[in-house]
Amino acid sequence: MKYQSQSVAKYYFLAAAALFGIQVLGGLLAGWIYISPNTLSEILPFNVVRMIHTNALIVWLLLGFFGAAYYLVPEEAERELFSPKLAYIQLIILLVGTLGAVGSYLVGIHGGREFLEQPLWVKFGILVAAVIFLVNISLTALAGRKTAITNILLMGLWLLCLLWVFAFINPVNLSLDKMYWWMVVHLWVEATWELVMAAILGFLMLKLTGVDREVVEKWLYVIVALALFSGILGTGHHFYWIGTPGYWQWIGSIFSTLEVIPFFAMMTFAFVMVWKGRKNHPNRAALLWSLGSSTVAFFGAGVWGFLHTLHGVNYYTHGTQITAAHGHLAFYGAYVALNLGMFTYAMPQLLKRAPYNQVLNMASFWLMTGGMAFMTFTLTFAGTIQTHMQRILGEYYMDVQDQLDLFYIMRFGSGVAVVLGALLFLYSMTVVRREVVKPGPAAVPAGE
Amino acid sequence: MSEIFTKSRARNVFYGGSLFFVVVFVALTAQSHRYIVKTSTAGAPITEEIKLGKEVWERHSCINCHTLHGEGAYFAPEVGNVMTRWGVIEDPEMAYEVLKGWMEAQPSGIEGRRQMPHFEITEEEMRGLAEFLRWADQTNTQNWPPNDAG
Numbered sequence: 266m267k268y269q270s271q272s273v274a275k276y277y278f279l280a281a282a283a284l285f286g287i288q289v290l291g292g293l294l295a296g297w298i299y300i301s302p303n304t305l306s307e308i309l310p311f312n313v314v315r316m317i318h319t320n321a322l323i324v325w326l327l328l329g330f331f332g333a334a335y336y337l338v339p340e341e342a343e344r345e346l347f348s349p350k351l352a353y354i355q356l357i358i359l360l361v362g363t364l365g366a367v368g369s370y371l372v373g374i375h376g377g378r379e380f381l382e383q384p385l386w387v388k389f390g391i392l393v394a395a396v397i398f399l400v401n402i403s404l405t406a407l408a409g410r411k412t413a414i415t416n417i418l419l420m421g422l423w424l425l426c427l428l429w430v431f432a433f434i435n436p437v438n439l440s441l442d443k444m445y446w447w448m449v450v451h452l453w454v455e456a457t458w459e460l461v462m463a464a465i466l467g468f469l470m471l472k473l474t475g476v477d478r479e480v481v482e483k484w485l486y487v488i489v490a491l492a493l494f495s496g497i498l499g500t501g502h503h504f505y506w507i508g509t510p511g512y513w514q515w516i517g518s519i520f521s522t523l524e525v526i527p528f529f530a531m532m533t534f535a536f537v538m539v540w541k542g543r544k545n546h547p548n549r550a551a552l553l554w555s556l557g558s559s560t561v562a563f564f565g566a567g568v569w570g571f572l573h574t575l576h577g578v579n580y581y582t583h584g585t586q587i588t589a590a591h592g593h594l595a596f597y598g599a600y601v602a603l604n605l606g607m608f609t610y611a612m613p614q615l616l617k618r619a620p621y622n623q624v625l626n627m628a629s630f631w632l633m634t635g636g637m638a639f640m641t642f643t644l645t646f647a648g649t650i651q652t653h654m655q656r657i658l659g660e661y662y663m664d665v666q667d668q669l670d671l672f673y674i675m676r677f678g679s680g681v682a683v684v685l686g687a688l689l690f691l692y693s694m695t696v697v698r699r700e701v702v703k704p705g706p707a708a709v710p711a712g713e
Numbered sequence: 714m715s716e717i718f719t720k721s722r723a724r725n726v727f728y729g730g731s732l733f734f735v736v737v738f739v740a741l742t743a744q745s746h747r748y749i750v751k752t753s754t755a756g757a758p759i760t761e762e763i764k765l766g767k768e769v770w771e772r773h774s775c776i777n778c779h780t781l782h783g784e785g786a787y788f789a790p791e792v793g794n795v796m797t798r799w800g801v802i803e804d805p806e807m808a809y810e811v812l813k814g815w816m817e818a819q820p821s822g823i824e825g826r827r828q829m830p831h832f833e834i835t836e837e838e839m840r841g842l843a844e845f846l847r848w849a850d851q852t853n854t855q856n857w858p859p860n861d862a863g
Contacts, residue, residue, distance in 0.1 A: 437759055439767065506858075508782070508852045508853060580859060666827075
């Protein structure tokens with residue numbers, strides 16, 4: 266850490282970590298309700314549990330992105346943040362909004378557009394926080410050194426904040442509502458967030474491997490070009506069956522097939538940089554998360570996305586557990602793992618300690634990643650059976666669900682592994698101060 | 714290779730190409746907007762009742778258990794074609810009666826069965842919800858879902 270004001274990132278990361286805990290516990294409860302449906306059904310119905318699970322995820326990922334921006338932009342721009350005070354005000358607004366949203370969900374006050382259920386005042390709060398953030402980070406970047414990493418990061422963050430406007434647009438016509446809803450949902454996770462992801466990954470590669478900046482940045486432009494060229498028209502894969510024109514079936518199939526390429530490029534980028542790198546950075550855990558993130562993102566977003574994206578396949582799989590399988594692995598690989606990688610890299614620096622928690626942290630990576638992989642497999646099997654019985658044979662929804670119990674039990678088991686991994690991660694990030702396994706005698710030359 | 718394909722060229726390709734795809738996407742979205750209004754949902758006008766029904770649908774966050782045109786949570790059945798499944802798509806009064814009967818019987822309390830909560834819904838709102846679901850059902854969704862099971 267070179268600049269004092271980078272320390273605001275610490276509070277963003279801690280807040281994100283706390284919400285991460287809430288998110289996985291909410292997920293575990295939802296998974297339990299699948300196998301024991303009467304649990305809390307009168308006081309905390311499934312829809313409320315799910316809102317907490319998904320909303321907590323989205324907010325903590327955004328807090329992680331904001332924190333990452335506050336950490337890396339001063340370092341890239343080579344100057345202090347424009348205003349740490351504004352950054353703290355922004356964080357307080359976001360936390361009040363989040364607690365307000367969770368509180369109002371628990372008493373049954375919420376909207377009804379999936380993922381955008383926040384009460385209107387919370388949505389405005391998010392808007393205000395986004396404006397504060399953009400002003401703060403843009404003024405910092407404009408005054409200092411301009412790099413491709415900040416360029417791409419800021420472009421992604423500006424666009425994602427602008428797209429938030431669609432959260433306020435809710436036409437009475439359901440099909441229009443759905444079409445504009447995707448302008449937030451798809452163009453966030455399959456376009457603008459990919460820019461943020463690429464920029465953060467680029468920064469981590471630069472720091473961890475010591476590869477020349479020119480090389481990293483050229484790769485980055487190629488990756489984000491591939492992401493937007495495929496991802497923008499790739500929105501078409503959500504426009505197959507919601508009342509939109511039939512031509513989207515072709516546009517969606519073709520461009521969302523191409524969406525695999527940027528994820529493959531990101532994975533290749535990470536491995537090539539590590540291979541070419543001359544630096545032996547002591548923070549091995551951060552490197553593991555960076556490589557793991559790009560790899561799991563390729564499988565979760567890329568391969569599992571392609572699995573059901575062709576319109577002829579999607580006609581049968583749309584809205585089954587196949588979608589749930591893809592959603593879980595894609596979010597975990599692309600955004601959860603990347604954020605955890607950034608925390609792993611930055612927290613020791615923010616706390617002014619050497620990387621001290623490598624073993625526990627890496628164990629948590631394997632526990633979480635193994636759990637998520639198993640969850641994805643069980644849901645994929647459940648979805649395959651569901652697709653066949655319900656969509657081909659025409660059996661009724663609940664009759665089919667009753668036969669999927671075994672998979673839901675296995676899914677819950679994998680969820681337990683993920684939660685244990687998450688708790689281990691949080692413990693290693695915030696509590697442990699010493700390495701649990703004594704390193705061998707060979708001295709590792711220190712990186713940056 | 715690296716002399717021809719420089720960083721600034723890569724950047725220009727990124728900006729130029731992205732702009733191109735944004736323009737194409739905006740044009741297709743505008744066309745799709747027209748298509749939805751004039752064609753795919755034009756089978757029945759949107760009444761005040763339907764508008765109320767959509768508000769009821771949203772207020773109770775039905776989407777976080779059910780799917781509607783395949784989107785939502787996967788905990789409860791698809792409702793985009795529920796009126797067809799119940800055989801009441803052509804009959805507003807029956808649609809209302811069946812929906813009311815179903816919702817008032819919830820939660821079933823049966824052990825081991827997924828529970829739908831009990832919702833406080835007035836008669837007017839229940840009629841609106843039934844009309845909203847009937848309206849959604851007549852949307853041209855390119856023949857999705859494949860069968861009445863949803």
